[in-house]
Amino acid sequence: MDYNLLIGGSAGQGIETLGFLLEKSLQRNNYYLFSNKDYMSRIRGGHNFTKIRFGTKEIYSHKDALDFIVAFDETTVKEHRFRLKENGLIFLDESLRENTPDVSANMVFLPMKESASNLGNARVLNTLFFGSLAKAFDLDLGIAKELLTEVFKKDILELNQRALEAGFKLEVPAVPVEKPRDIGKRILINSNQGIALGALAAGLTFYSAYPMTPSTSIMNFLAENQKRAGILVEQAEDEIAAINMALGASFAGVRAMTGTSGGGFSLMTESLGLAGMTETPLVVVNVQRPGPATGFPTRTEQSDLSFILTASHGEIPRMVTVIRNAEEAFYKTARAFNLAEKYQMLVILLNDQYLADANQTIEPYDFGKVSIDRYIESGLDADVYNRYELSGGHISPRILPGFIPGKTVLADSDEHNEHGNITESAEIRVSMMDKRMGKLRMLESELEEPECLGDESPEILLLGWGSTFGTLKEAVEILKREDLSIGALSFGDLWPLPIKKLEQMAEGAKQIINVEQNYTGQLAKLIRQETGIKCTNSILKYDGRQISLEEIVSGVKEVL
Amino acid sequence: MDILNPFECSEEKAWCPGCGNHALLEGIKRALFELEKEPHEVLIASGIGQAAKLPHYINTNGFNGLHGRAVPPAAGAKIANSDLTVIIHTGDGDSYGEGGNHLIHNIRRNLDLTHFVHDNQIYGLTKGQASPTTGKGHITGIQTEGVQLEPFNPIALGISLDCSFVARTFVGDQEHMVETMKSAIRHSGYALVDILQPCVVFNKVNTFKWYKDRVYHLERDHDVSDKVEAFRRAQEFGERIPIGIFYVNEKPTYMESVEYISEREPLVRKKLDPKSAVPLMDEFY
Numbered sequence: 143m144d145y146n147l148l149i150g151g152s153a154g155q156g157i158e159t160l161g162f163l164l165e166k167s168l169q170r171n172n173y174y175l176f177s178n179k180d181y182m183s184r185i186r187g188g189h190n191f192t193k194i195r196f197g198t199k200e201i202y203s204h205k206d207a208l209d210f211i212v213a214f215d216e217t218t219v220k221e222h223r224f225r226l227k228e229n230g231l232i233f234l235d236e237s238l239r240e241n242t243p244d245v246s247a248n249m250v251f252l253p254m255k256e257s258a259s260n261l262g263n264a265r266v267l268n269t270l271f272f273g274s275l276a277k278a279f280d281l282d283l284g285i286a287k288e289l290l291t292e293v294f295k296k297d298i299l300e301l302n303q304r305a306l307e308a309g310f311k312l313e314v315p316a317v318p319v320e321k322p323r324d325i326g327k328r329i330l331i332n333s334n335q336g337i338a339l340g341a342l343a344a345g346l347t348f349y350s351a352y353p354m355t356p357s358t359s360i361m362n363f364l365a366e367n368q369k370r371a372g373i374l375v376e377q378a379e380d381e382i383a384a385i386n387m388a389l390g391a392s393f394a395g396v397r398a399m400t401g402t403s404g405g406g407f408s409l410m411t412e413s414l415g416l417a418g419m420t421e422t423p424l425v426v427v428n429v430q431r432p433g434p435a436t437g438f439p440t441r442t443e444q445s446d447l448s449f450i451l452t453a454s455h456g457e458i459p460r461m462v463t464v465i466r467n468a469e470e471a472f473y474k475t476a477r478a479f480n481l482a483e484k485y486q487m488l489v490i491l492l493n494d495q496y497l498a499d500a501n502q503t504i505e506p507y508d509f510g511k512v513s514i515d516r517y518i519e520s521g522l523d524a525d526v527y528n529r530y531e532l533s534g535g536h537i538s539p540r541i542l543p544g545f546i547p548g549k550t551v552l553a554d555s556d557e558h559n560e561h562g563n564i565t566e567s568a569e570i571r572v573s574m575m576d577k578r579m580g581k582l583r584m585l586e587s588e589l590e591e592p593e594c595l596g597d598e599s600p601e602i603l604l605l606g607w608g609s610t611f612g613t614l615k616e617a618v619e620i621l622k623r624e625d626l627s628i629g630a631l632s633f634g635d636l637w638p639l640p641i642k643k644l645e646q647m648a649e650g651a652k653q654i655i656n657v658e659q660n661y662t663g664q665l666a667k668l669i670r671q672e673t674g675i676k677c678t679n680s681i682l683k684y685d686g687r688q689i690s691l692e693e694i695v696s697g698v699k700e701v702l
Numbered sequence: 703m704d705i706l707n708p709f710e711c712s713e714e715k716a717w718c719p720g721c722g723n724h725a726l727l728e729g730i731k732r733a734l735f736e737l738e739k740e741p742h743e744v745l746i747a748s749g750i751g752q753a754a755k756l757p758h759y760i761n762t763n764g765f766n767g768l769h770g771r772a773v774p775p776a777a778g779a780k781i782a783n784s785d786l787t788v789i790i791h792t793g794d795g796d797s798y799g800e801g802g803n804h805l806i807h808n809i810r811r812n813l814d815l816t817h818f819v820h821d822n823q824i825y826g827l828t829k830g831q832a833s834p835t836t837g838k839g840h841i842t843g844i845q846t847e848g849v850q851l852e853p854f855n856p857i858a859l860g861i862s863l864d865c866s867f868v869a870r871t872f873v874g875d876q877e878h879m880v881e882t883m884k885s886a887i888r889h890s891g892y893a894l895v896d897i898l899q900p901c902v903v904f905n906k907v908n909t910f911k912w913y914k915d916r917v918y919h920l921e922r923d924h925d926v927s928d929k930v931e932a933f934r935r936a937q938e939f940g941e942r943i944p945i946g947i948f949y950v951n952e953k954p955t956y957m958e959s960v961e962y963i964s965e966r967e968p969l970v971r972k973k974l975d976p977k978s979a980v981p982l983m984d985e986f987y
Contacts, residue, residue, distance in 0.1 A: 329986035342982060345974030348781055367982050369962050372972060374781055379807035383774040386767065390747070390778025393765055394786065395970040398778065416768055476976070507983060512976035542970065543745055543763035543779075544786050550741050552757060552764040555750075563713055563758050564766075 143197045143320035146205045148222055150191035151214025153184060156268035160212070161192035163272045163289055168196045169330045169503050170285045172322040176201040176612070178688065179499040183355075183439040189217050198322045202467070202612030204500070206690045210317075212271060216241050231315065233275065235267075250314060257308050266305035273309020278317050283310060329506050333497040336471030336507075337401075337427060338363040342371055343472070343512045344479040347396035350376045350387040354403045355439050356495040357429040361401065381406035385413040385426065393422050393553055395518070395542035397479055401427035404446050405436065411453045414488055418458025418578065420553040421530070421538070423482035423489075425475070430494040432686050441686030442495035444608055445660035448667065450490055451637055459485070459581040462637035464492040466593070466611035468502040470634065476512040481588065483517050485581045486540060492636075494659070496688040497609045518542060522549065528560040529553060532573055536580040582638050589640040592631040594647070596622055600629035602698070603651035605644075605677065607633040607665050610657055610689060617694035628698070630657075633665065639672045648675045655679045655701060657694060707735045709744075711761040722873040722899030722910075723752055726820060727759055729876060730789070733883035734762070744787045747776035749801060751827045753793040753820035770800025773808045773817070780813045783970040784957050787887065790817040795825050798834040798854045809865040809892055813956045816886045816893045819856065822901035823908045830904035840907055856896045857936040861929060861949045866891030868932070868949040872898040872917050874910055878945060885947060891955050898943070913943070920946030927951070 149164070151157040161177065168175050175196035182188035193204050208226045213219045213234040219242055223232065226248070235254040239245060254270050269290070276286045286306060294302045331339075338360045341349070351361045365375040378384035384400045391398040402410065407428045417424045428450065432443035450462055461481060465471045471493070478489040519539045527549040531538040538560075543551045552562030557574060559565045593611070596618035606614050611632040621628045631644060648654055656666040656677040661684045666677040681697040683689045689697075709731040717723045734744060744762040748754035750769035757764025763786070765775050772792045780788045790797075797805050797819050808815065824842075825831040832845045834854035841848045860868035867889040871882040879897065886893035898917070900910045924946065925931060932949035958964045966972075 327987060329983060331986045335986070339979065339983060342979040343976040345972075345976070347969045347972055347974075348778065350778065371979065371982065372962065372966065374960065374963060374969065376781070378774070379803050382771065383777075383804055383807070386771045386774030387778035387781070389767075390765060390775030390780075391782040392778075393775065394745070394779035394782035396782040396972075397974070398782070412768060413771070416771075420765075420767075506987075509976045509980050514974045514976060516974075542783075544742055544783055544970075547740060547742050550761060550763045552766075554758075554764070554766045555768055556766065562764070564716070564755070 144195070144199070144201070145197060145209045146193065146195045146207060147210040147212065148191055148193050148208050149212040150189065150218030150222060152187045152217070153182065153190050154186040155214045156265065157190060157192060157214055159293065160268035160271055161194065163268070163286075163293060164275060165194055165330060165501055166289050167276065167281050167286050168194070169328060171281050172325050173197060174199060174201050174325070174503050175330070175501070176203060177501045178204045178496060180687070181440050189221060191218065191222070198320050202615050203691055204688065206692045212275065213238065214267070231317070233271065252312055252314070257312070258305070261301065261305055261308060263301055266302055269302045269305035270309035273306040274312050274314050277310045277312070278314040280316070280319055327506055328503045330501050330503050331468050332359070332499060332501050333465050333468045333471035333493055334359040334429065335363050336468045337465065337475045337491065337493065339507060340472035340475030341399055341425070341479070342367070342373070343507070343509050344476040345397045345514045346399055346479070347373050348376070348388065348391040348398040349373070349400070350378045350384045350391070350398070351401050352378050352381045352384050352406055354406045356431055356498040357401045357403045357406070357427065359498060360427060360429070381409040382413065385410040389413060389417055389420070389422050389424055392424055393420070393543070395545070399425045399427065401429065403429050403431050404433045407446065407450070407453070412455070414460070415454035415456055415458055416555050417488040418454060418460065419555050421486040421578065422553065423486050425478045425482050425489050425491060427491045427493065429498050430492060432684070438686040440495065442609070442688050443659050443684060443686060444494055445664065445684070446492065447607070447636065447664040448662070450492065451668065457575070457579060458488065459579055460488045460490060460637065461585060461635075462490045462492065463635045464608035464633065465497060466608055466632060466634055467497065468500070469504045472507045473511065474634070480513070480515045481585070484515065485585060486537060487581055492608060494609050521546065526561065527551065529562045530558060530560045530574065530577070532560055532577060536577050536584055586638055589635045589638060591640045591643040592633040594643060595630040595632060597627055597629035599647065599650045601627040601650070601652045602629075602702070603647055603654045604628070604630035604657055604698070605633070605654060605665060605669065606630060606657040607636060610659070613689060613691050613694055614657060616691050617698070620691070620695050621698060636668070639668060641673050644669065644675065645673060653678045653702070655681060655698065657681045657689065657697070659683050659689060707731055708741050709734050709761050711759055713758050715759050716755060717752060718903055720902040721752070722822065722901070723756070723820060725873040725876060726879070726897060726899055727756060729873070729879045729883055730756070730818070731760055733880050733887060736880070737884055737887060739787055743785070744789065745776070745779055746789050746791055747772045747779065748791045749796040751793040751796050753791050754796065756791040770796055771804065772796060773801060773804040776815055777808055777811065777813050780815055781957065781969065784814070784968045788815050789887065790815060792817070792819055793826070794819060794821040794823065794833045794835045798856060806863065809860060809863045809894065811956050812866055812892045812953065814890050814892070816889070816895070818883065818886075818895050818897055820899045821856070821896050822899050822905055824901050824905040826901045826904055837907065855936060855939070856894065857948055858933060860894045861933045861936055864951050865894050865949070866951045866953055867893035867947070869893070869947040870896045870898065870945045872913055872945050874914055875917065875945065878919065882947065889950070891953065898945070916941060916943040917945050918942060920944045920948065
């Protein structure tokens, strides 16, 4: 069983709450699910929707073809009914009948408005729908009731309980469902929340950021929990301040992070160089959205890679790694903190709107797998402490200001000598550049090779990165069933670029196809630059919407 | 010079002979020494420009960052380790020009930071262009018809934003400067001190003599809690230039107002344990 349901309406109608209730209840009824959001850059009105794909087997991505539509307005019916499968159903309110052209047999009209007014509050429409859908999908009523107590405040709880019961009593067609087995405790989480939790597990103590969609949910989660976690979240006056505050905090010894989206990241570029030059450890998250300029604020794209690889004037070492799913978000963020401190270096975590807003049922995070490795010296013999000592190779011993009487730390953005004082010496410049840039070679041994999906030595090799992971995985499975020799490499670490598996698999491949959410094929460019390997075809999407399973499958067939 | 001062540093200074920064540096070293601070307890943050070189010439912790960006790292460091005495040294271009936004919002943020602005009313490092505090009509290589913009008034700005400590001093009055610095460092909250510091090369208008002829001390009975009077005195800049503490607004600092943090030790001393975050996963079940 693998159902795909869409809830659509305008902002402010309560589709978000309904989506949340339905997702949570599916999760607690032991279904696997993957949901993603499509919303407009406006506060009220417009057309927004949530897609929830659920079933009895693990699900990694969204799909285009719909089994069910829950429509809060006519627009939803109009916009999405062409994607409805033949035997699919549309759940909608009785009042929409009048303005719905081509009323068909698969429309389930429910007296929602009427029931809501009987209950005395038009706002309970979403809970009424929840009740009816719970009945249609044979979801546990006890779990549904329990959820209401978690979602609604006391003053409106009772009203919503009545709405749930009322919705449950309405006549709905019973949908054939496969009863799931007990899959154990699972969490339902998106990758921005995964990043935030991973950072907290890694000892994040200070987060400074300027709100920017779609990165803000990282800040929200951290801020909601700052008191419990004993950390501080600061809304900076701008992104420049945000990254500089994080740098100052890191210099002073806490684990600090900042997060933003493309435009904000652009503002931070000078300070990326400052992190590199001062060798201050820092984790920066960029949750990509389509650019340039203000772009498409609430939509998705993978178009910041080329920029991020060299962002900052001059040359600095950096690590760039991309999140592929909610599970990885947690562990990868924790790893980023350790690597940043080990190499006293900038680590950039990339995510995108699609994953930032996609909920997935996954195994609970194993906090036992996270270690906090700080690489900070607590005592040093020499009289004078040299922040940029060269004798230790690429990594100088790091102490924290204020911790060792008689020892002070000087960090400098100018080219500097070992102590940290400004220098114009050509010789020291070369030594310092070699010291900083040499960190990248050390980092190579820590890189994670891209994940191999499908055949290990395929004739058709797909290449992707980040959020297309789940879709590629499912697409390869489908295409393999058609007897194609096909495999995919999904990149997580992007800089330095891990090339072993790539070179190995590219050698035997007749066709190499890069699948990316951008116009210029940025991964393909990077691969060409680093290995000379050229992609033979590209599947590129840049309309702000995530490429779907169906699109990859048909895209591959088209280029073959 | 007190040779016992642990803040002394032998690094060669890249400042012009006669530059006001020399006196300023001596002043800050003396102020810290007289306040009985230890070098490891102090952090000096700076941006870019002549003022920004100061952390290199004093034996203490330093973070010499980017132009206009001295304040945010200082703020981050103070949040991370509230035990550090964090002082910012910037020029008038650095804080009133490129970093203006940070100045405004950190006055509002009110962390316990001390901000000394080396104000010579000109851009020195880039060779003599107008700064935000350059007087109207001042001709430079770029402002060839004379500066047309209204000069920025840091004292009035600080007072208008209810900054918790606003003062002005002059490098030519060493005793006054050191005492003002000490009061500012001792003050709990954001302390903004504009320090008149002539540029002997590029500013032929606002010279040592020009300041000397005009500077006078605010009266002993000046009421530092009177915002309106402080604002009125902040308007005086011309034939007569008052120096001293204009305004003190005692209020809780940022860290004091974050109740759950201020009761604890500095964030940097927090014990880190991955498992402590486990309960935060509860809402996702």
